[in-house]
Amino acid sequence: xxxxxxxxxxxxxxxxxxxxxxxxxxxxxxxxxxxxxxxxxxxxxxxxxxxxxxxxxxxxxxxxxxxxxxxxxxxxxxxxxxxxxxxxxxxxxxxxxxxxxxxxxxxxxxxxxxxxxxxxxxxxxxxxxxxxxxxxxxxxxxxxxxxxxxxxxxxxxxxxxxxxxxxxxxxxxxxxxxxxxxxxxxxxxxxxxxxxxxxxxxxxxxxxxxxxxxxxxxxxxxxxxxxxxxxxxxxxxxxxxxxxxxxxxxxxxxxxxxxxxxxxxxxxxxxxxxxxxxxxxxxx
Numbered sequence: 001x002x003x004x005x006x007x008x009x010x011x012x013x014x015x016x017x018x019x020x021x022x023x024x025x026x027x028x029x030x031x032x033x034x035x036x037x038x039x040x041x042x043x044x045x046x047x048x049x050x051x052x053x054x055x056x057x058x059x060x061x062x063x064x065x066x067x068x069x070x071x072x073x074x075x076x077x078x079x080x081x082x083x084x085x086x087x088x089x090x091x092x093x094x095x096x097x098x099x100x101x102x103x104x105x106x107x108x109x110x111x112x113x114x115x116x117x118x119x120x121x122x123x124x125x126x127x128x129x130x131x132x133x134x135x136x137x138x139x140x141x142x143x144x145x146x147x148x149x150x151x152x153x154x155x156x157x158x159x160x161x162x163x164x165x166x167x168x169x170x171x172x173x174x175x176x177x178x179x180x181x182x183x184x185x186x187x188x189x190x191x192x193x194x195x196x197x198x199x200x201x202x203x204x205x206x207x208x209x210x211x212x213x214x215x216x217x218x219x220x221x222x223x224x225x226x227x228x229x230x231x232x233x234x235x236x237x238x239x240x241x242x243x244x245x246x247x248x249x250x251x252x253x254x255x256x257x258x259x260x261x262x263x264x265x266x267x268x269x270x271x272x273x274x275x276x277x278x279x280x281x282x283x284x
Contacts, residue, residue, distance in 0.1 A: 008189060010248030013108040013227040014051060016191050020184045021047055023164060024152040029070060033063050036070050036078075041148045042141075045079040045254060053082045057089045064093060080253040081106060099253035102231070106250040109236060110227045111243040113190075113219035117212055123205075124172045125213025127183075129157065136168050136180040139196040153182075163187055165221060171197075171210040179206045183214045183221075190214075190223035208238055215242060 018028060018037055026039035026047060033055035039047035048071060055063045071078040080094055084105065091101070128136070137150045156166040164186045171179040179197040183190060192214035197207050211228060218226045228244070230236075236246050 008110060008225050008227075008247075010108045010250075012189065013110060013191070013229070013247055016184070016186060016189055016227060017193070017229055018051060019164075019186050020166075020182075020191060020193060023156050023161065023166065023184070024149075025155070031063060031066060033059070034067065036067055038070070038074070038076070040074055040076070042145045042152070043076050044141075044145065045077060048076045049079040049081055049252075051081050053080055053086065053090050053094075055090070057087075060089065060093055064097065068097065077255050077259075079255075081250045082253065084249050084251055086251065094253045098255055098259050100256060102252045102254065104231060104233055106252050107230045107233050107236060108227060108247040108249075109230060109239055109244040110225055110247045111215060111239070111245065113215055113223055113226055115243055116216040116219045117242060122173060123178075123209040125210055125217075126170050126172065127217060128168050128170055135177070136170065136182075139180040140194050167217060167221075169210060169214055169217065171206050171213065173201070173206065179210045181210050181214060183217055185218060185221050185223050188222070188224045189227070190218040190221065190225065191227045191229070192218075193229070195228070208242075211239060212242055 018035065021037055021039060022028060024039065024047075025041060026037060029036040029038065034050050034052035037047070037049050037051055050067050053063070067078070080099060082090060082094075094101075134146070134150045137146050137153065141149045153166070153168065156164075157168065160166060164184070167183040167185075169181045169183055169192075170177050171181075178201045179195065181195040182193045184193060185191075192211055195207050195210055197210075215226050227247070228235075228239070231252075233249075236244070
């Protein structure tokens with residue numbers, strides 16, 4: 001599992017995950033210490049987050065001011081994804097701003113595609129076209145962002161950039177669609193994203209079967225590795241038989257649902273800090 005920076009681990013998986021959001025119409029803003037991933041038309045934390053917050057104590061004020069101003073000016077509620085060994089001052093600052101760490105870490109898992117297993121009986125994993133975009137968007141989005149998400153899927157599926165491919169996947173049990181996911185490949189590496197199962201069908205191994213199908217599809221498409229981002233650490237045990245190993249963990253800090261995005265008042269008006277010259281400059 002080689003990457004241009006060495007073995008394909010958590011850094012490569014994080015970069016590939018950001019690439020998917022950029023391809024879906026988002027953009028990133030690089031700062032010293034972290035990357036601000038933004039999608040203004042899909043205002044959910046999964047598409048609007050700061051990836052990393054590695055800054056020194058005496059440089060954190062500038063970093064957090066730029067990061068929070070970037071999102072709050074757009075009325076977006078970001079999250080912060082930081083390494084588990086983040087210094088205590090980052091934790092204190094995020095809590096001061098109202099961000100709360102999730103009870104479970106985010107886990108990146110990576111597997112080689114060389115030994116992709118066959119899926120279990122009774123579960124059919126199929127690749128679908130963009131005309132199913134709205135159907136699969138219903139697994140992950142609310143009414144407010146569903147149309148925009150479906151349009152973004154349609155663009156990337158039908159008009160991928162060179163070296164990338166996005167494939168929607170559906171898991172069917174009989175005639176019923178039970179789960180959905182996105183398979184994104186860029187270069188030699190792929191990611192299965194947004195694996196979701198209907199609530200009434202969870203606990204039956206359907207999501208695991210869908211990941212196994214994604215592993216086989218990634219192999220057919222020429223990818224050498226497949227990564228998955230999970231908010232459920234116990235998924236590590238479930239996917240171990242498929243060859244997935246843990247590449248790394250992150251702590252995600254989010255704002256509570258009742259947190260208010262407020263910009264403090266500018267204060268009383270002040271005179272301009274810059275004045276034009278009183279006379280034109282003389283020519284030599």
